[in-house]
Amino acid sequence: MKCSVCKKPAFVKVRYMKKSYCKEHFAQFIESKVKNTIEKFKLIDEDDKILVAVSGGKDSSALLYILSKLFNNVVAIHLDLGIGEFSRKSKEAVKELSKLCNVELKIYKLKDMVGFSIPEIKLERRCGACGLIKRYLLNKIAYEEGFNKIAVGHNLDDELSFIVNCLISGDIKQLSRIGPKTQTKGKLIGRIKPLYKCYESEMKLYCDAVGINYVKEICPFSKGAKQAVYKKALDLIEEKSPGSKLSFINSFIKKIKPLLPKEEVKLNECKECGFMTTSDVCSFCKLVKRIK
C-alpha cells in the first residue's frame, strides 16, 4: 500500500476517500479538512481571540496542534480536575504539547476555583456534573480573560452520537441547537468545533502521525455511557459503507436542521454568579450548592 500523494509506503488507508497516505500526507489531509470546516462554517475570524480547551486527550490535543499551525491567536487552557494520576498525566501531556506547539498554556485548578475536585463529588451523575462544571468554568475563564471564542475538540463521532440520542429520545430542542458553532450571547462565549468533520479514529491517527503524546487512559470515573454504544452502532454502519458518518452529518446540517423550529432561547443573568442562564439561578450554582 503506497501513499496516494507521494508513493512512499502508506501509513493509513482512508476508505471513504479511497486513498492511502503516508504520515506526512495524512496530516496534511486532516489539516486541510479542518481548515475547510473552519472556512465553510466561518468558525474563526482574523481578530478572534481563541481559547482552546485542552484536556490532554487525542481530540483536544490534535485540535490545539492544528489550530496553532493555522492561527496565531490561540491560547491553551487546561483544567486540572484533581483526578489523581489521571489528572497528573493529563497536565504533563498538555504542558509538553503546548511547548511543541509554541502556544501559551494556562492551567486552572478546579479545587482553587470552586473549592472541590471531581473525586469529591458524591453524586450519581458525576460525569454529567463534571461536563457541566467544565463548560461553566471554561466560559467564565474565556469571558474574564477577554477571549471571544472557545474551541473544543468535539469530533464527528461525538456529534453524531449526540444526534442519534436526540433522534431516539425525540429531543427536538437539543437537536435544533446542534451544529459546528454557537454564537456569543452576553457573557456566554461562542463555542466552535473545528473537528466537526473529523472521525474519532482519524484524531488518534493524526496524533500518531505528527507525534503528539496524548493521554490514552480514560477517566477512572467515566461510565459506559449510552453515547459509547451509539458510537459503536455508527462504527458498524461506517464499516459496511465507508463515508456513512460524513454523509449523515452533511444530511443533518443541510437537510434536517433547517426544518427544525428555531426557538430563541431567552437568557438572563444568574442571581448568584451573574453568568447566563435560562432560569433564575444557573445549573452550575445549583450544582455547587448540592455538592457543598
Added chain:
Amino acid sequence: MKCSVCKKPAFVKVRYMKKSYCKEHFAQFIESKVKNTIEKFKLIDEDDKILVAVSGGKDSSALLYILSKLFNNVVAIHLDLGIGEFSRKSKEAVKELSKLCNVELKIYKLKDMVGFSIPEIKLERRCGACGLIKRYLLNKIAYEEGFNKIAVGHNLDDELSFIVNCLISGDIKQLSRIGPKTQTKGKLIGRIKPLYKCYESEMKLYCDAVGINYVKEICPFSKGAKQAVYKKALDLIEEKSPGSKLSFINSFIKKIKPLLPKEEVKLNECKECGFMTTSDVCSFCKLVKRIK
C-alpha cells in the same frame, strides 16, 4: 422466570416492558399491540376488504394469523416467485397457514402473470427488481379483485432501518412518506403496516408461541444489504437501552415527521399499463421491458 400475568414458567422476557410472559400471554401481548396500532393509526375500517400479502416468512405469517383473529374481511395472497425449492417451501407454508387461520388463500404465479420468474432476471439489482415487481403485482391484484387495502408484514426494524437509510443519505422525500399507512389514490391501493410497533425478534417469537410453521430460509438471491447492517446497529442500541427502537419510531412519527415538507405527489396513469405512476411509463413497465 415466571409469566408476569399467570405465574406459569415464562417463555420470554420482554426487556423494554420489564415483563416476562408464557407463550399464551406473550401471544396476547403481541396481538393487543397490533390491535392498538390498528386503532391508533386507524388502519382498518369495518367495511374494508383487506388483501394480506403473505410470503411465508415470519412477519407476514404472523400478520395473517393476527388479522384473521381480529377481522373477518381478510384474504391471503401469495405470489409464487418461481425460486426453486425456496418458493416451493414458501407456498407450502402459506397453504398450511391459511388452513390454520381458516382464511381464503389465492396463489398467483409470477411466471403466469409476467412471463418470467425471479431467477430469470439477469439484472445486478435483482432484489430491487423483485421488490418492485411484488409491489406492482400485489397492487394490480388488489385493484382488480376489489380490495381496498393491502396489509404488509413490515415490522419496526424494517421501518427504522429505512429511516436510518434516509437520514444518512438525506432523502427527505422518502423520509416524509414513511408511516404506518398510505392512502388509496386512484388505482394505487393504500397499504397498511399493522406490525409497525412490533420488533422483528418478537415476530419470530410470536410464530413459535402460537405454532406457525414459517419459512426460516432466506431467499437464495438475497444480498447482504445495507439495511441488514442498520438493523444490527439498531440491535446494539436496543441491547444497551431496551425500548430504544420503540422510542425512536415514536419520536419520528410524533416529532420529526410533522416537520418534513409534505409534497403532494402528482400521479397519472401509465401509458402502457394504466396503473399509477409519476412519469409517462411506470417503473414496472420499464423494468419488464429491460428484462425481456
